[in-house]
Amino acid sequence: MEWDFKSGVPIYSQIIDEMTMRIASGAYEPGEKLPSVRDLAMDAGVNPNTMQKALAELERKGLVFSERTSGRFVTKEEKVLKALHEELAKKYFEEFADKLRKIGMSGEEIAGAVKRWLQDIK
Amino acid sequence: MARIEINHITKQFGNLTALDSVALELEKGQIVGLLGPNGSGKTTLIKILNGLLQPTAGSVTINGMEPGIETKKVVAYLPDRNALPDYMTASQLMDIYQDFFADFDRQKAEAMVDDLGIDRKQPMKKMSKGTKEKLQLCLVMARQAEVYLLDEPIGGVDPATRDYILRTIISNYNEDAVVIISTHLISDVESVLDDVVFLKEGKVVLHKAADEIREEKGESVDKLFREVFKC
Numbered sequence: 001m002e003w004d005f006k007s008g009v010p011i012y013s014q015i016i017d018e019m020t021m022r023i024a025s026g027a028y029e030p031g032e033k034l035p036s037v038r039d040l041a042m043d044a045g046v047n048p049n050t051m052q053k054a055l056a057e058l059e060r061k062g063l064v065f066s067e068r069t070s071g072r073f074v075t076k077e078e079k080v081l082k083a084l085h086e087e088l089a090k091k092y093f094e095e096f097a098d099k100l101r102k103i104g105m106s107g108e109e110i111a112g113a114v115k116r117w118l119q120d121i122k
Numbered sequence: 123m124a125r126i127e128i129n130h131i132t133k134q135f136g137n138l139t140a141l142d143s144v145a146l147e148l149e150k151g152q153i154v155g156l157l158g159p160n161g162s163g164k165t166t167l168i169k170i171l172n173g174l175l176q177p178t179a180g181s182v183t184i185n186g187m188e189p190g191i192e193t194k195k196v197v198a199y200l201p202d203r204n205a206l207p208d209y210m211t212a213s214q215l216m217d218i219y220q221d222f223f224a225d226f227d228r229q230k231a232e233a234m235v236d237d238l239g240i241d242r243k244q245p246m247k248k249m250s251k252g253t254k255e256k257l258q259l260c261l262v263m264a265r266q267a268e269v270y271l272l273d274e275p276i277g278g279v280d281p282a283t284r285d286y287i288l289r290t291i292i293s294n295y296n297e298d299a300v301v302i303i304s305t306h307l308i309s310d311v312e313s314v315l316d317d318v319v320f321l322k323e324g325k326v327v328l329h330k331a332a333d334e335i336r337e338e339k340g341e342s343v344d345k346l347f348r349e350v351f352k353c
Contacts, residue, residue, distance in 0.1 A: 007342030010333040011313055042292050045285065046313045047153055050333065 003044040011046055015054035023063055023074055024081070024088050031076045034064060123186055125150040125300045126171065127268065131180030133166050133324075138345055139243045140166040143180070150268070151297045153314055153341070155332070156304040158321035159351050164304040165202050167321070168271050171302075172199050173353040184269060195224065198267035202304075204254055208247040212257055217263050231264035238286065252279045256287075263290050270301040276310060288314050309344040318343055320350060 005014050022028050034040070034055075041051040055072060058064045062080050066072045075081065100110050124147040133141040141163045148154055156164050169175040171182055173189030184193040194273060206215055212235055219226045235242060238256045246254055255278045262270065272291075276284045291301060292314055305311055312318075312332060320328040327350065332343050 005313060007309075007345065008336055008340050010336045013337075014335055030137075038293065038295075041295075042205070042289050044313075045288060047316055047332075048292060048295050049151070049153075049316050 003046075005044075005046075012050050012054040012057070015044065015046065015051060016057055019054065019058055020063065020084065020088070024084050028074045030074055030078075030081060032074045033070070034072045034074065036071065124148060124304075125185060126184045128167075128171075128183050129183075130166065131167075131170060131177040131182060133163075133170065133175065134178045139186060139324050141170075141177070143322070144321075144326055145180075146319065146326060148300050148302070148317075150241070152316040153291065153295065153301045153303065155311055155315040155318045156302055156321065157306065157308055157318055157343075157347060159306060162321040163324040164321055165273055166324075168199075168273050168304060171269075171271055172197060175281070181253050193269075196268040198262045198265040198270045200225075200258055200262040200270075200272045200275055202257065204246075206246065206258065206261075208254075209245055211245050212242045213229050215246065215257065215261060219264070225264055225266040226250050226261075227264050227266060231260050234260040234264060234290065236248075238283065252261075252283065255279055256283060259287055259290075263294050270299060272303045274304060274305055275303060276307055281310075284310055309342065312343040315343070320347065324353065 003018065007012055019028075019030065028034065035043070037048055037051050037055060040055075041048040055064065059066060059072070062077070063075055063084065064072050065075060097110060099115070100113075126146070126148040128144055128146040128148075130143045130145045131141055132139065132143055144163070144167060147257070158164050158169065166175060170177050171184065171189060173193065174279075182189065184197060187193050206218075210218070216226075216228060216231050216235075219231070220228055232242075235257065238253075238260065240249070240253055242256055248259065249257065255275075259272075259275055262272070270291075275291075276287055279287065288311065291303070295301065303311055303315070315332045318328070318330060318332050318335065319326055335343055335346055337343075
């Protein structure tokens, strides 16, 4: 898994997005132990404090939890994971719909196009 | 008490003012980028922190002490040019560091030297410019210091080595140390920085968290630098 940071966006928020994606996609499985802050920071090439800050935020959101002595783990709560899926799916859809609206497609046209293209893409 | 306190120091060389009432407090647990164009006073500031230069006015303290023998025990310094005897080999230089610094981790140094493909038996003067720089950095980063003063640590090395060096700095990072990196290669280092300090003509024009800059201005530290120091 590669980290790729865009300039001009706070790194911690980009880490949050990337980690969220990894959790949602199952790259980190429910209940899996996460690498240490230092290892994650080294892997991403970022400051450990920044990684720490991002993980603390993921914890606040309930996506990861920490156990005092053994480290951080991905949540096992299905509700949280389901909500996360929905949230991400909605976000991607909004980006997608926004672009199509910009090139002048109506809601109906988008819906029709989605159906058609889904069959083509597979 | 901050790990490093810089109390309004001014440094003049004749009638040239290299530093003009610079005041900074740097806490432990941080990686700080000292950023500024050529001639902005970066090296002068680092040399003062290191006790190699005396300020014309003002004072600096490290752990509450003025730079001197006691602070040199806890400060690992990478100068902007080679200061080591270049007839010596990597092995011999590691011997010297081991003799001089109680916090020098020989094993770590050897591992880094090997990782970077440096021949331990080759005298330094036969090494390429980049290899010399790598070796110096290995020696400095193998110390378990409380303050690292790195003056242009990545200037002369290739991008792959740059990544290795930055990873070394990250992996070496500990909550008790402060790392100061002076450079103008900002885009290469900005993802590892907590705080950035912009020096312009001897004055601090900005001291801020790197992520705050990205958040508030919506632009990279590199881009902001180009704006502030536009020629």
